[in-house]
Amino acid sequence: MPTPYNLDVRNNCTECNVREGRTFCDMSDETVAMLDTIKFTGIYPKGSLLFVEGEDPRGVFILCSGRAKLTTSSTEGKTLIVKVAEPGEVLGASATILGKPYEVSAETLEPSQMNFIKRDDFLNFLNTHVDACMHTAQQLSTKYQSAQREIRSLGLSQTTSEKLARLLLDWSVSGGEETARGTRLVVLLTHEEIAQMIGTTRETVTRILSDFKKKKIIEVKGSNIFLLEKKSLEGMIST
């Protein structure tokens, strides 16, 4: 059956077969059954704004498939991409739990399936199902650790090259594919967006990437980046 955006839609968490290994979703049958009664499944096109920084929390979004970027912006219009969320992540949990405004904005980068849970339902769910609460705590822990990594990268890097090298290596760990040419990364972000991930400008990203290419550290083919000399990249970062 054809579905919008060619997504493999799962309307039912109980019957969902990709739950295993996903921190949040991998819970007991009874808890999943409860989850099914309070969640609203939706398909969102690319570029959908799920929530905006500063908004009062309506609830959480569970990313079933697709990807979403979490951003924070200054009044001057400068934007920082805090993280690119992958399937299995719960978005907006901290704000929802605390009842404080969302601390970031979330926007889909691809057509994505999300489960939305209203705030009251979510809090009640956590209070009545210890395993859901534990899994949420794990999700939050992971998010906190990833935020710490970001802080390290922003605060301890001496140069922008170092930040970019760090980013490439991060990507090679999370989504790299080993080939004969070196690790292959599929980068669907523009230089502008990469710049926003490491707190610099578009031009600087272009220049550093050119520099890496000149030094035969990387090779760019369309939206693929091949890491030819991972050692060189590792040598550029401190820890």
Next chain:
Amino acid sequence: MPTPYNLDVRNNCTECNVREGRTFCDMSDETVAMLDTIKFTGIYPKGSLLFVEGEDPRGVFILCSGRAKLTTSSTEGKTLIVKVAEPGEVLGASATILGKPYEVSAETLEPSQMNFIKRDDFLNFLNTHVDACMHTAQQLSTKYQSAQREIRSLGLSQTTSEKLARLLLDWSVSGGEETARGTRLVVLLTHEEIAQMIGTTRETVTRILSDFKKKKIIEVKGSNIFLLEKKSLEGMIST
């Protein structure tokens, strides 16, 4: 009764009267009773290392009184102070929950009382007491939000003056005292440590503070800083 370091020691959580308002500690009587059976109370002098970045998690520390700095360091010896923890905070929770290495180091800035809970006990505690689990989730949410603020400050600030202005305003919110002269801050950190909080050097901090003094925005008296012109500081930051 005189106690070491002039600390008001509380050996017993059940009878502790400062629990109210502390996200984690403010829990039901039964849960507190359980907490009392698994926790180890200790007094730590200034400069104690509770845990070190990269170490495997032994368990969590609940900060009863005193303050502790959370830091992360690069191999080059550069250090970044991620946060100064206040009483009521739980330290090391994310690493303990995930079973991954501590992502920061924790060191007391003053003589402090801490409750330590071993990892297994803590996990079991959370799994059997929903309210403890919820409170942990809240703690993690707060930490995540504060990490986000740090990321914003590091990534979106255009200049170092902006970061320093932001830091001063943050302090004025959390621990400022209003006086006729302006908001009074008691700063027990050296310029070096302030530099480590905003990812810059000692000299730059000295220079910017001198600059602020020259512009009559602040006044320094010993370890007190008076914010004379909070408006000017607010004008320097973007959001």
Next chain:
DNA sequence: CCTTCCCTGTGATGTTCGTCACGCGCAGTC
């Protein structure tokens, strides 16, 4: 096929800030 728009590449220029260097003042300590 031509136009438009967005992304990438690159040069010129100026500012900010890190680095090195040194002096000063103020506690402890012997």
Next chain:
DNA sequence: GACTGCGCGTGACGAACATCACAGGGAAGG
């Protein structure tokens, strides 16, 4: 009192990077 260590203040210099400006290329769409 002299010595020592540590935190603060400040000058000089250079490197890294933001900013501005413009040109080329590829994709989409009429």
